[in-house]
Amino acid sequence: MTFQEISDILKSTIGDHFTTDEKQVLQPQLIVPADKLKATCLQLHTNPLLYFDFLSSITGLDNGVEKGTFEVLYHIYSIPFDHHIIIKVLVDRQNPQIDSVTDIWKGANWQEREIYDMFGITIHGHPDLRRILLPEDWQGFPLRKDYQVQEYYHGIKVENQENNG
Amino acid sequence: MAENQIEYIYKEENLRTSEPNFFKEKDLQAGEMVINLGPQHPSTHGVLRLEVLTDGEIIKDVVPHMGYLHRCFEKHAEKLPYNQIIPFVDRMDYMAAMNSEHIYAMGVEKMLGIEGTIPKRIEYIRVLVAELNRIASHFVAIGTYAMDIGAFTPFLWLMRDREHINRMLEWVSGARMLYNYIWVGGLFYDLPVGFEERCTDFVNYLKPKLLELQKLVIDNKIFIERTANVGILPLDLAINYGVSGPCLRGSGLKYDLRKVDQYSIYPELDFDIPIGEGKVGTKGDCWDRNYVRVQECHESIKIIEQCVVKLLGEHKRTRDFDPQALAPKKIRPKAMDFYIRGESPKGELGFFFRSTGTYDVPARVHGRSPCLINLSVLPEISKGVMLADLIAIFGSLDVVMGEIDR
Numbered sequence: 001m002t003f004q005e006i007s008d009i010l011k012s013t014i015g016d017h018f019t020t021d022e023k024q025v026l027q028p029q030l031i032v033p034a035d036k037l038k039a040t041c042l043q044l045h046t047n048p049l050l051y052f053d054f055l056s057s058i059t060g061l062d063n064g065v066e067k068g069t070f071e072v073l074y075h076i077y078s079i080p081f082d083h084h085i086i087i088k089v090l091v092d093r094q095n096p097q098i099d100s101v102t103d104i105w106k107g108a109n110w111q112e113r114e115i116y117d118m119f120g121i122t123i124h125g126h127p128d129l130r131r132i133l134l135p136e137d138w139q140g141f142p143l144r145k146d147y148q149v150q151e152y153y154h155g156i157k158v159e160n161q162e163n164n165g
Numbered sequence: 166m167a168e169n170q171i172e173y174i175y176k177e178e179n180l181r182t183s184e185p186n187f188f189k190e191k192d193l194q195a196g197e198m199v200i201n202l203g204p205q206h207p208s209t210h211g212v213l214r215l216e217v218l219t220d221g222e223i224i225k226d227v228v229p230h231m232g233y234l235h236r237c238f239e240k241h242a243e244k245l246p247y248n249q250i251i252p253f254v255d256r257m258d259y260m261a262a263m264n265s266e267h268i269y270a271m272g273v274e275k276m277l278g279i280e281g282t283i284p285k286r287i288e289y290i291r292v293l294v295a296e297l298n299r300i301a302s303h304f305v306a307i308g309t310y311a312m313d314i315g316a317f318t319p320f321l322w323l324m325r326d327r328e329h330i331n332r333m334l335e336w337v338s339g340a341r342m343l344y345n346y347i348w349v350g351g352l353f354y355d356l357p358v359g360f361e362e363r364c365t366d367f368v369n370y371l372k373p374k375l376l377e378l379q380k381l382v383i384d385n386k387i388f389i390e391r392t393a394n395v396g397i398l399p400l401d402l403a404i405n406y407g408v409s410g411p412c413l414r415g416s417g418l419k420y421d422l423r424k425v426d427q428y429s430i431y432p433e434l435d436f437d438i439p440i441g442e443g444k445v446g447t448k449g450d451c452w453d454r455n456y457v458r459v460q461e462c463h464e465s466i467k468i469i470e471q472c473v474v475k476l477l478g479e480h481k482r483t484r485d486f487d488p489q490a491l492a493p494k495k496i497r498p499k500a501m502d503f504y505i506r507g508e509s510p511k512g513e514l515g516f517f518f519r520s521t522g523t524y525d526v527p528a529r530v531h532g533r534s535p536c537l538i539n540l541s542v543l544p545e546i547s548k549g550v551m552l553a554d555l556i557a558i559f560g561s562l563d564v565v566m567g568e569i570d571r
Contacts (some may be wrong), residue, residue: 024502026275055407056506057533059517073517075504075533079404079420086504107407110541118239133232133570135183142240155179 001050001083003028009050013043021088029073029086037089038099044076044085045104052076052085055105060115064145068093070119074101091121100125118143187228188218196220200552204233208313208556211566213540215555222552227544231537234570242530247273247496248349250530255343257532258568260305263298263334264509266347267291271428272505272516273349276498279491283350286480287488288430290356291347293364293472294337296465300371301330302510303411303458303465306563310455311382313560314391319382326374329367336360349496352488356476364473368466375462383452383459392455393446396558398546400449406542409535410512411461412562415441415454422508434471436464451561458563461510497525511535511563532571536564 007018007030019031032040044052054077061071074087091098100123101108112123113132120141123129130136139150149158188199200217203209212233218226238257242250254269255262270291274280308323331341336357338346346353382388398408400416413420421438423431439460441453476482500522506515512535519529539562547558 023500026501027503029502053404056513057504057515057517057531059529059531061519061529073502075515075517079418082425086502105407106402106405106545107538107541110537130187131232133235135232136185137181137183142237143243152174154181154183155174155176157173 001081003030003085006030006050006083006085009047010040010043013047014039027084027086029088031088031090034089034091034098037087038101040087041074041076041101041104044087050078051081052078054079055101055107055111058108058111058115060119060121060143062119062143062145063093065093070096070121072098072115072121096121098123100127102126117141120144184214184230184232187216188226193218197225202555204230208560210309210560210564213564213566213569215559217552217555219552224547224550224552224555227547227555229540229543231566231569234566236571238571239529239531242527244526246525247498247527248492250527251348252343252345254532255345256567257534257571258302258509258511258514258536258565259342260565261298261302261510262342262344263291263295263347264302264507265514266344267295267429268505268507268509268514269516270347270349271507272503272518273496273498275505276501276503276518276520277350277493277496279350279493282491284480284486284491285430286476286482286486287352287491289472289475289480290352290488292429292431292434293469293476294334294344294346296468296472297330297334297364299510300462300465301327301334303462304330306510307378307382307455307458310560310563311388314388314557316382316385316388319378322374322381323378326371329370333360333363333367336363348489348492351490351492355482355486355488358482361473361477364469368470368473371466375459375466379459383456389445389452392451392557392561394450395446395554396451396546396550396561397447398449398542402545403449403542406545407538408512408542410508410510410539411454411457412512412539412542414438415457416449417441417443417453422506422513426506428507434468436467439464451557454561454563495525498522506533509535511565511568512539532568534568534571536562536566536568540564540569 017033017036021029044050056075056077059073063069070091072089076085098121100112112126115121116123116129117131117133140147198219200219202215204212204214214230216228238253241253251266254265258265304323304327308320311319335341338344398416400418403413403416417440419438419440439457441448441457445452498520503518506513514535515533517531518527521528547555
């Protein structure tokens with residue numbers, strides 16, 4: 001199924017809330033408002049015509065302080081039908097929060113924890129939202145563009161090459 | 166930098182644990198106990214800490230703690246040009262660096278739009294070295310797994326055979342494990358003279374050894390007793406968790422990205438996809454996953470043989486062949502997002518790229534690590550099993566911590 005057909009099915013079932021990014025030619029993306037993410041994913045998973053059963057990857061992105069948004073991209077794949085969809089959600093940088101899709105695809109669990117760990121996006125409805133790769137008492141979210149390394153961690157100086165020249 | 170700068174300050178509060186236990190002592194019920202496994206335990210294959218809630222010897226819950234090997238791959242990748250990220254990609258899955266490089270280079274080539282211009286000889290060499298590395302990775306997986314559950318001999322035998330592969334790849338690239346051999350748009354160097362013949366010798370050496378391995382480990386009565394019906398991963402659960410690679414195929418799905426996506430020159434090659442059938446136990450148990458790995462070694466040998474024939478015949482070495490000729494001096498893809506995936510020995514390895522179009526450095530690179538997602542199924546399938554079986558289940562997932570933590 002092509003991208004156009006998939007987005008038509010979604011528009012007919014959920015309503016026309018979607019936009020597409022014209023610049024993405026190779027892999028078209030469907031931009032979904034944050035409050036419609038859960039409904040969209042549920043439709044993708046349960047609709048027998050779509051049957052997106054395999055969540056490949058969740059990626060977070062920081063667009064920087066000037067644009068003021070984070071992006072979360074979901075790469076979803078259907079094994080029986082061999083078609084892809086990429087869902088993009090824009091999240092406000094001041095108050096970053098998003099709905100969890102863990103109860104649809106359980107594999108989202110640790111990937112959403114990684115998004116929280118690296119970007120500090122709060123994930124609503126996540127069963128176990130803790131840091132995953134960094135220690136629990138680490139300060140700040142490293143993949144944000146304006147991230148500053150803490151000076152001391154447990155009394156140990158944190159080496160920062162940028163500050164030391 | 167000033168020499169008398171203070172490097173450490175002593176304070177009482179600095180002695181707190183940075184990764185506290187998930188289960189608090191006050192919440193435990195009668196008979197429950199928290200056992201901490203790792204991070205320096207040899208059967209956790211690196212540095213993984215498993216916090217196990219047990220009732221006697223029965224496991225109630227497992228909480229993995231990761232991040233001890235976090236080397237900030239994604240943060241580094243924001244500062245480096247595309248070709249300089251390849252050594253970092255090597256260090257993700259250090260057991261199968263060639264496969265990671267292959268997928269990474271393929272992704273950047275597709276972004277640049279030059280994937281159709283790569284000479285066939287380069288593609289065949291890439292697949293040849295990647296499949297050699299796949300065998301090496303599966304050998305480590307099976308060898309350490311056998312050692313985890315108490316058999317020492319297979320580990321030594323498999324390490325001996327893996328050594329041949331390591332030496333061959335050292336001959337090709339100069340490094341034993343972290344190669345930086347596959348470049349964007351080409352290769353570091355052509356194959357050394359005589360490599361194809363040595364591949365043939367190696368394949369002839371390895372074929373009887375694989376049958377020996379089959380007898381020693383897979384068909385061994387003790388091994389079957391230990392692994393059959395242990396750690397059953399049902400297919401629907403595996404797909405819902407996003408499990409891929411030999412773990413997914415062990416649950417009985419014929420799904421291999423080399424066939425599904427038809428990337429590189431895999432459509433020209435003839436090989437099968439082995440799947441778990443539950444021959445000695447239930448479909449999707451630990452035995453099936455290891456059986457799939459051994460069968461995949463046979464398939465990789467088939468691929469290597471076909472590559473060697475092509476590299477000696479149709480795409481043979483010529484005097485003026487330069488594998489670096491097409492490697493772009495300046496890698497600057499158009500502004501786009503791109504996700505590439507491929508079959509690494511552990512499963513679906515994916516890379517997400519965002520390029521700005523105005524700069525040689527990617528705005529974002531994200532690695533979709535198959536090990537991380539395969540491991541996330543561990544708490545689900547190890548509830549209610551014996552403590553000793555936890556090691557057996559964990560080992561059969563074949564995770565490499567370098568890729569989980571990145």
